[in-house]
Amino acid sequence: MPLIQVEQLKNVLGGQSVHSDVNFVINKGETVAIVGGSGSGKTTILRCLLMLLRPTAGKIRMFDIDILHCSEADISAVRRRCGVTFQQGALFSGLTVLQNVMFPLNEMTDLSHALQKEIALLKIVLAGLPSDAANKYPAELSGGMLKRAALARAIALDPEVLFLDEPTSGLDPKSASGFDQLILYLRQTLGLTMVIVTHDVDTLWQVTDRVLFLGEGQVLAALPMRELVKHPHPEIQEFFKGPRGRLKEYE
């Protein structure tokens, strides 16, 4: 049974059709990327999966629960098994990084305060931030540090599925490849299932098992990177052709 199953998803936002017929499955332990041009509705798919947006039509099953027709309690249970980083970070601006990461630990577990703090620090260090950053407020961090802090908060409770919305956009190449290493490590040690929205071709090649290519309101292809770059669809060809596609380098 796949972990996430989306069927005939349809979305109309602001009078404009974003998705006409989206179908895909994601299996346990897989790392799947969602790619597509800007405005092709990648973030919208994540919002539907996280139950932040009710799709116009369609079926979504997660952890074997029909999340569009289930009780409030089921929804909380499903959400608790997911971790998310948002495109703009979405850290709580009134809390320090440490407090941000401790927040879910505090709400969801009965660990002692000292232990929560240690575990939060561990997550901060795992996300690649120095310990000193812990007492800073989000406004005092650089863009790359914000992304890492958001990741630290997303993995605070060791979720089973991690949704990352453009985690490496705006990072320098070194930090971005650090982020890729981190993703690989999380997957190895925690057996995480990951859904990553990204434009970063290096990330696509290095960490993903499959790539869902979104275009024309549907999933044009759901293939491993090696096969996807050979897909004949003109939109896909255009996406990966040119120097930014790094075709030669990886072949």
Add this chain to the structure above:
Amino acid sequence: MARSANITWEREQSCLRLMGDWLCTTLGKLPATLDKLSFPRHTSFMVDASSIEKLDTAGAWMMHRYFSQLKAFNYSFEVQGLNPTHQLLLDRIEAQSSHIRVPEHPQSPPLLPFIGREFVQKVLHFLEFHSFIGLALATFKQWFKPKNIQWNSILKMIEETGCKALPIIGLLSFLIGIVLAYQMGLQLRDYSANAYIVDFSGLAILREFGPLITAIIVAGRTGSAFTAQIGIMKINEEIDALRTFGLSPVERLVLPRIFGLLVAIPLLTVWADAFGIMGCMFMANHMLDISYMDFLKRFQEVVPLKTYTLGLIKTPVFAVLIAQVGCFQGFQVAYSADSVGSQTTRSVVQSIFLIIITDAFFSVLYSWQGL
């Protein structure tokens, strides 16, 4: 269903057995169990982790922490039966653990320096407010050329702060008029001086209540909105963006608000005066048997125009105060949502405070002049 994490000492086999799910949600009782656990010192023993079913980073951290404690006490032990992925996780966390330092809590300063710093901050704040007023005045120079004036923004402000406030201000003034006339009517009826209700209500509404009620409602309704709008724009770096186009945020954001209120508040006050008097008329008719026509006739005779103008003269001052305080507090917002909240509160409290002080000042001034 997740089982809670547990640990037992098995004496026969000299074995420490770890059991259950070691997850952040199931670890809660483990520290207490660990504290109670006792086994002979200086024995070498085995740690059997084969019964652990699930392990997450929190669990691995707990394990790492306990093992290092045991090592610090010179116990010698060997860990067995940990499954390979769990082992990988534990190794990785041990490798990271040297990077973890619990950061020091920034300490709150002792009382005396705290008072000193607060005092200096208040004084600086006060000075900043004045320099902000100065800046607005200096920027106003640019509007001497009529083509620079932001007519659209001003009109939009008048609509937002004036037109849309008409219903609430009308209603509240009418109700205040009723309450006022009722209280005065109770006294006047005892002295059979019913007709004097017209004199009193004219004086009270036109000179004090109309302007004051309007200013206070606008401070709560519009001053707070100014602070929140400008504060959020600051957080989104929209204000910095304006600056990079070589535009002055004060000219674009503050001046239209000041001029918008300068038009809106006097007009709203006239509106409030009218509805306040209507409230009085309604109550006078109901309670003191003064017909509407009689009320209006006497009103013309006994309430001089001066009363009305003295009330209206105050309103531009209120307008500038509300706009300046609202905008100034908006620019003071620091980069957090809490800050928007606290500055908005401050904006409303300060403008109402200043409005009442100014009103008192005008009363003193009028009495000096014998008006």
